[in-house]
Amino acid sequence: MTEQLNYFKWKQQAEAWMREAADYIRWQMHEQLDIKTKEHKNDLVTHVDEGVENFFINKISETYPSHRVMGEEGSFKKIDDLSGVVWILDPIDGTMNFVHQKSFFAISLGIYVDGEPAAGLVYDVMADELYSAVAGFGAFLNGKRLPKLGRVKLDESILSINPGWASKDETVRNLIETVRGARSYGVASLEIAYVASGRLDSYISLNLAPWDVAGGIILLQETGGLATNLKGETLTLLKKDSLIAANPSIHDGLVNRAFGTT
Numbered sequence: 001m002t003e004q005l006n007y008f009k010w011k012q013q014a015e016a017w018m019r020e021a022a023d024y025i026r027w028q029m030h031e032q033l034d035i036k037t038k039e040h041k042n043d044l045v046t047h048v049d050e051g052v053e054n055f056f057i058n059k060i061s062e063t064y065p066s067h068r069v070m071g072e073e074g075s076f077k078k079i080d081d082l083s084g085v086v087w088i089l090d091p092i093d094g095t096m097n098f099v100h101q102k103s104f105f106a107i108s109l110g111i112y113v114d115g116e117p118a119a120g121l122v123y124d125v126m127a128d129e130l131y132s133a134v135a136g137f138g139a140f141l142n143g144k145r146l147p148k149l150g151r152v153k154l155d156e157s158i159l160s161i162n163p164g165w166a167s168k169d170e171t172v173r174n175l176i177e178t179v180r181g182a183r184s185y186g187v188a189s190l191e192i193a194y195v196a197s198g199r200l201d202s203y204i205s206l207n208l209a210p211w212d213v214a215g216g217i218i219l220l221q222e223t224g225g226l227a228t229n230l231k232g233e234t235l236t237l238l239k240k241d242s243l244i245a246a247n248p249s250i251h252d253g254l255v256n257r258a259f260g261t262t
């Protein structure tokens with residue numbers, strides 16, 4: 001129980017920092033953005049992503065010196081195991097949306113203790129929607145408890161998927177024809193949070209990093225949803241992987257039908 005008290009404390013603290021970082025983001029959004037590309041031409045980073053990550057690294061190291069941070073913009077290389085307390089941070093998830101649309105981006109944070117979920121937070125900055133969970137105590141949206149996910153049928157479900165991938169893959173095109181509707185938001189952490197809250201029934205991606213998923217999958221676990229890679233395997237949170245995050249009644253069906261060997 002003492003452990004859990006800590007988890008609540010960390011979640012509370014993380015939430016306050018997220019709101020402070022969100023104020024900075026909303027302020028900087030209307031300034032000239034310093035935009036750079038990373039490995040691919042569509043993989044963007046701005047000075048705001050770096051500013052938010054540095055803000056969290058400073059706060060966490062001042063307040064909890066023994067905790068480690070795995071953040072997208074620079075501090076990943078130092079982390080190759082999940083022992084102790086690790087904060088897995090995406091300072092801005094959905095940077096392309098941040099740059100082009102000025103909405104539909106999130107701050108995502110998962111706190112893990114020896115690799116086990118402790119607390120997860122995903123904050124949609126412009127909608128002011130904060131999804132949060134302490135593992136074992138349910139998930140909340142702006143303080144209101146999210147219900148456990150009910151049953152859905154695959155052909156009545158809403159799937160979120162990257163259209164760039166869908167256009168190139170016949171299996172994915174068939175899947176899109178099977179479900180009731182397909183969507184794409186371009187912000188992985190929030191799309192997982194949407195599955196946790198029932199706004200979406202599934203979200204599938206080919207290649208995500210630990211910080212894209214670490215916060216969202218804790219929320220999902222708390223409302224009964226399932227998250228694995230496309231082979232149905234548990235995520236390690238130490239390397240890039242594919243993802244199927246889904247309502248439990250369609251998760252295994254999606255793995256088998258779209259990507260399995262059966």
Ligand code: 2AM
Pocket residue numbers: 040042043044072090092093094095096162186187188189207208209212
């Ligand atoms: P990012 O904005 O933090 O980079 C876009 O479909 C979603 O996938 C976003 O959550 C984006 O996170 C993530 N993503 C992961 N790897 C990516 C890559 N190499 N290029 C663009 N988006 C990536």
Ligand code: CA
Pocket residue numbers: 043044072095
């Ligand atoms: Ca990125």
Ligand code: CA
Pocket residue numbers: 090092093094188211212
């Ligand atoms: Ca991301």
Ligand code: CA
Pocket residue numbers: 049072090091092093094095
């Ligand atoms: Ca990011």
